Amino acid sequence: MPKKAYECGSCNEVHQYESSAEDCCRPEVNEVWTCDVCEEAHDEKEDAEKCCASKVKARGTETVRCPSCYRDQELVLHAVEIEVAGHCSECNPHYSIEDTFKIGDLVEQQIAENLERTM
Template sequence: MPKRAYECGSCNEVHELHHEAERCCQPDINDVWLCDICEESHDEKEDAEKCCIGKVKARGVETVRCPSCFRDQELVRYAVEIEVAGHCSECNPHFSIDDTFKIGDLVDQQIAENLERSM
């Protein structure tokens, strides 16, 4: 006479008892850390802290409006581009060599400051 069994829906392993099949491939629970800004999950706390550090505004500014394209920009990179060159790279990706170096240095400086503040 055939005997009733229970098959796991994930790995197809056959079990004699219903609760054994239910417990077979239960998902593991992982501890994750959520970024304060975008709420993306990260395995490490440090990664979550650094995730959107470039989006945090220095000088307490929430957004900066580009005078060329009138977009409200939230990223430090765009705010610095507007400060240095008078436009963001979304509307005009061309900068002089001097402006490119100045933008890179200021972005690195502000991100370092934001990182120090968050520690």
């Protein structure tokens, strides 16, 4: 006569008792950090802070007009690009190595300042 058994929903292993099947592949809980902007989960806090760094608005709601393409830019990344290189990455994505490092440093600095203001 057939016996009733319980199958784990994750690995499909068959168990004699329902509780054994429930405990079989019980999910492990992991601590993660979520991005403030897109809410994507990251293993490290620093990764979550940098996730949408280029999407953070520049100094409140100010906009900066790119002198090259005349677009009004409000994101930190574009504002810094214009400040350092005189154009945004939407109209010209090419920068010198020195400018690339300056842009990266200034973006991180402004984002840290923005985060401090919000805390």
